[in-house]
Amino acid sequence: MPALILFWILAIVCIGAALTMVTAANPVRSALSLVVCFLALAVYYVTLSAQFIGAVQVVVYAGAVMVLFLFVIMLLNLGAPVTSSTKGSNQNTAAVALGAILLLVLFISGIFFEIPGKAVSPATAQAQGTVKAVGLTLYNPHLPWLFPFEATSLLLLVAVVGAIVMTRRQV
Amino acid sequence: MVPVSYYLSLSAVLFTIGVVGVLVKRNPIQVFMCIELMLNAANLTFIALGRFYGTSVGEMYVIFALAVAAAEVSVGLGIIVTIFRTRQSIDLDETALLKS
Numbered sequence: 001m002p003a004l005i006l007f008w009i010l011a012i013v014c015i016g017a018a019l020t021m022v023t024a025a026n027p028v029r030s031a032l033s034l035v036v037c038f039l040a041l042a043v044y045y046v047t048l049s050a051q052f053i054g055a056v057q058v059v060v061y062a063g064a065v066m067v068l069f070l071f072v073i074m075l076l077n078l079g080a081p082v083t084s085s086t087k088g089s090n091q092n093t094a095a096v097a098l099g100a101i102l103l104l105v106l107f108i109s110g111i112f113f114e115i116p117g118k119a120v121s122p123a124t125a126q127a128q129g130t131v132k133a134v135g136l137t138l139y140n141p142h143l144p145w146l147f148p149f150e151a152t153s154l155l156l157l158v159a160v161v162g163a164i165v166m167t168r169r170q171v
Numbered sequence: 172m173v174p175v176s177y178y179l180s181l182s183a184v185l186f187t188i189g190v191v192g193v194l195v196k197r198n199p200i201q202v203f204m205c206i207e208l209m210l211n212a213a214n215l216t217f218i219a220l221g222r223f224y225g226t227s228v229g230e231m232y233v234i235f236a237l238a239v240a241a242a243e244v245s246v247g248l249g250i251i252v253t254i255f256r257t258r259q260s261i262d263l264d265e266t267a268l269l270k271s
Contacts, residue, residue, distance in 0.1 A: 007173045011181050018185055018208055022192040027200050034204050037185075041211055048178075048222040053214075053233050060237055065207065065244050072248045073200060076255050095194035103187040110179030119172065120225035128227045137227045138234070145231050152238045159242035163249040 014040040050129040178219035185212035
């Protein structure tokens with residue numbers, strides 16, 4: 001029962017922060033709401049016994065990515081909301097209507113989903129979320145994760161070089 | 172123990188909020204934030220299903236999704252900065268350079 005109460009508290013925080021992010025006109029306010037949402041998700045990961053992913057979520061998303069966002073907002077001086085002349089209310093209505101349909105479809109597919117078979121014991125799940133278990137799975141040459149991991153390092157290198165090349169001043 | 176369908180439904184709500192945000196917002200930075208929210212909703216699904224199936228496959232996918240999201244944010248914000256430098260505006264409706 002305490003797990004269910006925690007779930008609902010976190011769900012309220014998470015969805016409230018997400019709605020604030022979408023409705024806020026000020027980008028800084030959006031970014032800070034998104035940090036709250038990411039932190040709530042990190043707590044979810046810990047309760048789902050994925051402790052390592054929860055820590056990474058705090059460091060990478062709530063830390064690095066959101067700092068990058070705030071830096072760009074400050075760099076471009078976008079603190080004031082963008083007022084657009086061509087902003088149509090028709091598009092907003094259509095977006096909300098289509099979003100409602102999407103929500104209905106996803107909800108129906110999610111709410112009746114059940115895992116067949118026995119439930120996994122908390123002790124087994126707990127052992128799978130530790131740094132040691134994640135590392136052993138990731139670097140195991142008999143499992144298919146090692147090559148994608150190496151490819152990810154190349155991807156990050158390309159992203160770093162690409163970001164520098166695109167944003168440097170033309171000489 | 173919270174049933175897995177609760178997590179899937181929460182993930183559906185977050186994903187839909189992200190989709191609607193992408194369609195409604197006019198500031199590309201806020202559109203980017205909505206895309207991040209959608210990625211996180213998908214990550215929550217991976218983690219929840221991995222936990223309830225008792226495998227670590229879900230966590231592996233989330234690690235890769237995190238790395239790709241970090242790369243995507245750096246490149247995307249670089250593009251936004253470049254657009255701002257050339258046009259002094261980043262409004263999504265005015266930025267239509269590729270539209271002939």
